[in-house]
Amino acid sequence: MNDLNLVIEDNYAQDATAPILEARHLRKLFPLHSMNPLGQKSAVHAVEDTSLALRPGRATALVGESGSGKTTVARLLAGLYTPTSGAILFRGEPARLSNSASLRAYRRHVQLILQDPFSSLNPVHDVRYHLSRPLRIYGHARSKLQETEQILSLLNRVNLSPAEQFISKFPHQLSGGQRQRVSIARALAVQPEVLLADEPVSMLDVSIRLDVLNLLLRLKDEERLALLFITHDIASARYFAEDTLVMYAGQMVEGGSSDEVIQQPMHPYTRLLISAAPDPARLSPDNNSKAATPPARGEIPSLIHPPTGCRFHPRCPHAMDICRQRFPKRTELGNGRWTNCFLYGDGESPSS
């Protein structure tokens, strides 16, 4: 129990460490191809002006509903999509993701874990194959013997024991949790500095989720990995990550330390997310006021013609005229906390 707090404090002490992977004003449009060549060109505005920084030994959670652009951000950072505009900085320098050689060099440092362990492993290959590919491609294993040795140690690191048995198994012989562990081992085989985990536990059974989360936490601490943890479950963001970023319809709306964001949510959307999350403790008498906040109705808007200004305004109980006109600038609230909401000013000093 205390270890965790110590670890968290320890990480705060190293807050000054430079970010290893940084995204600056990332923007991604997916053009739509209409049948009419003369028709208006339209596009899905998946991610708008997104900035984030990942630091070694720290986990950052990216929270939002489906369709909020979380996965697009992960794929942009992994180099699977090319950003429409904006920059990705690795160790302070712009990452070159133009050709396959530079992408390969980039992925030596940045690895992605996918959501669905049932479709992210090749069903015709065994575990040994899945883990030997990254070892061979990135030159970590030079001989068959070395390879086997490293695969066994990888399997042990992700708690798949006895490793000797798992090495020759095929994906269909593994349970969901075991498959996800193989995916994690595959990412680790490259010896990356940054791990992008795209909803790593949402497809797993409830009792196994914590196991996998704890495994990622341990790896983060031991190997000082920078982790991006994408999730729709805000409670697990609090458990897992030091920092939380909240995303809505492609726009970042709030960020800061997980505890602060979840205990004192500022942006109306963050409040909505938290009030909607299952929480058995909600019904206690002192929390009645929170439970009584009127829930916003409606769903995430279409991103082909997104609402103008702040995209949350059609659902927002506090929407003002200005919210419809333009997107608010980031308001710093101190202590690393920020939000993009006119309720808290417009990029000027914190005001009411």
Added chain:
Amino acid sequence: MATNEPFPGDREGRLYHTTGSLLLEVNNLKVDYLAANGTVHAVTDVSFSLRRGEILGLAGESGSGKSTLAYAITRLLRPPAMITGGAIRYYPRENGEALVSMDTIEKDAITEDAPGADAINRVPTAIDGRSIDLLRLSPAKLRKIRWNELAIVFQSAMNALNPVMSIGAQINDVLRAHRPSMGPDSRKQRAIELLQLVGIAPDRLRSYPHELSGGMRQRAIIAIALALSPEILILDEPTTALDVVVQREILTEIMRLREKLNFAVIFITHDLSLLLELADNVAIMYAGRIVEQTSTRDMYLHPRHPYSYGLLNSFPALRGPLRRMSGIPGSPPDLRSAPPGCAFHPRCPLAISACREALPILQPVQSEDTAQMVACHLYNPIYNAEPPTQSDLAKKYEMLAERSAIR
């Protein structure tokens, strides 16, 4: 989970003894899947009862038999699934409102009320003394019960609606089949009523499923399920495919409808934290058996079965101190050859030697609180003199967490 804080939902009407009369009683139900490589015992000896207006939560991991149980109650199971034993008794409305009059039900399906000996502790005898055994109904009679009395909402809202029929046509379909006396106008009227009931604008009547969002589709399915005002609504993971915000809306809707229409709900989910907010009583299933059954309050304050405790602590909390949580080690057993004794013993941090040998049965915990039923040898004085307290459970799981952290 802290055990010393008062139960938050402690308000009237949420206690185990809900006021409604007995509505459904399941006794020693067994369902097997006859597979070529061995029989899968998906549901084994499951007994519970449901009262009018009660929300019963069924929780467990995937593969624990929750959905099979729901399908068995509605008799929707198809081969290779077979109901191999037990009884499902339905107690119809006592007043004349009952749409299925007792005369239309075959005589042999009506049994004198005789709850099983094991159920005596918690099931008072029905007042009318007459019940219908759903397992002995002919298909024609079953059809009269289904939807009229017993409706089910399936897991995937995306697939449960017919993609080539508009929402209105699908509601109309139900009414035409089950209410032949209704004219087209009154059917349409009823369809509009139903959509309004679940918060969909009536102009959506002509929309096709693909024109609706996931949340709307789920609402539409709930509307269809409620078309004939059933007594029991079975919800099989109704919100799993939905986002948290939409999930909250749907749940609020279900709660509101229940207040209004007073139907009973069997709510199946893997998300125990959701159930605790919603249900009156909770049953935890593991490997096809109910391992613990109690009021939501008792479950929140003191889960007795080590599995319930583990499951309850698999969800990080939104509030309170951060602490390392452990989850439950291992994975659910293969139901073709479940471990001998208690099926949970290979994963249980508190297993004793008896757990490997003898099968625990669901019985009241020997304490002042008789409503809490648990199938665990640790609470049986024959095997274990001192039942574990909540802090014992917490300690064992914490040790487990530490061990896994070291590894």
